[in-house]
Amino acid sequence: MKQVVSLLALCITALLSVWLVTESQKKSGVIDAIEARRSIRAYKDTPVEREKLQLLAECGVLAPSAMNRQEWEVRIVDSKEWIDGCSAAYLKAVEGTGKADYLLKPGFKNIFRNATALIFVAAPEGAFSGENIGFLGQNIMLAATELGLGTCCLGSVRMMLAEPALADYLRSLNFSDGYTLSYALAVGYPDESPEAKPRDKSKIQWVE
Ligand SMILES: Cc1cc2nc3c(=O)[nH]c(=O)nc-3n(C[C@H](O)[C@H](O)[C@H](O)COP(=O)(O)O)c2cc1C
Structure with missing residues (x-):
């Protein structure tokens, strides 16, 4: 009887060890999202639920910022009228210049890489501005991945919304004085599943 109990205890210990090792090697949801x-740049027409867009923006502002100054402003746009109107106005403004040629591919819906929603981000000039809004944007993109949403960071909106013909659209984002539009995140239900782009791991070095 004593031998059976010892054997049983041994088996339980072994199973527990295997379980503990497996659990510790499991990736967290964040690592899964980073990899996925x-x-x-191709989205379904299905609009993104407003609660999800709000949640994404709130995940954004949970990012760290220098001295917790939170020097950023975030604007969510999901109006098809706004997106299509702004897109058409830009195409008209740059007609014949070739500036928009790279966007006009089969399946083109709008200049914002065809997204159904946009999250615009602005920051003031100054130390750590780029870092602050970089962390904010990555929070949003990873949270969106976890929710099954696609995103694309669009630095191009800076140039697009600087076109004089788009001044009303830029103004409607209502950024405070001293804040400059930095980028927008295209958001929507993905209609493509691209392969991961290659990364250069030689950029990482250990220093002993
Ligand atoms: C600051 C910044 C600006 C970007 N601007 C654009 C853009 O204007 N248009 C676009 O299609 N992609 C843009 N991208 C997306 C990059 O092209 C993309 O992240 C890169 O090719 C790596 O691909 P991945 O995001 O699928 O890993 C931008 C990314 C960053 C970080």
Whole structure:
């Protein structure tokens, strides 16, 4: 009887050890999202639920910022009228210049890489501005991945919304004085699943 109990205890200990090792090697949801995220440039017409867009923005502002100054402003746009109107106005403004040629591919819906929603981010000039809004944007993109949404960071909106013909659209984002539009995140339900782009791991070095 004593031998059976010892054997049983041994088996339980072994099973527990295997379980503990497996659990400790499991990836967290964040690592899964980091590995799964891609820039998405084709979206379904299905609109993104407003609660999800709000949640994404709130995940954004949970990012760290220098001295917790939170020097950023975030604007969510999901109006098809706004997106299509702004897109058409830009195409008209740059007609014949070739500036928009790279966007006009089969399946083109709008200049924002065809997204159904946009999250615009602005920051003031100054130390750590780029770092602050970089962390904010990555929070949003990873949270979106976890929710099954696609995103694409669009630095191009800076140039697009600087076109004089788009001044009303830029103004409607209502950024405070001293804040400059930095980028927008295209958001939507993905209609493509691109392969991961290659990364250069030689950029990482250990210093002993
Ligand atoms: C600051 C910044 C600006 C970007 N601007 C654009 C853009 O204007 N248009 C676009 O299609 N992609 C843009 N991208 C997306 C990059 O092209 C993309 O992240 C890169 O090719 C790596 O691909 P991945 O995001 O799928 O890993 C931008 C990314 C960053 C970080």
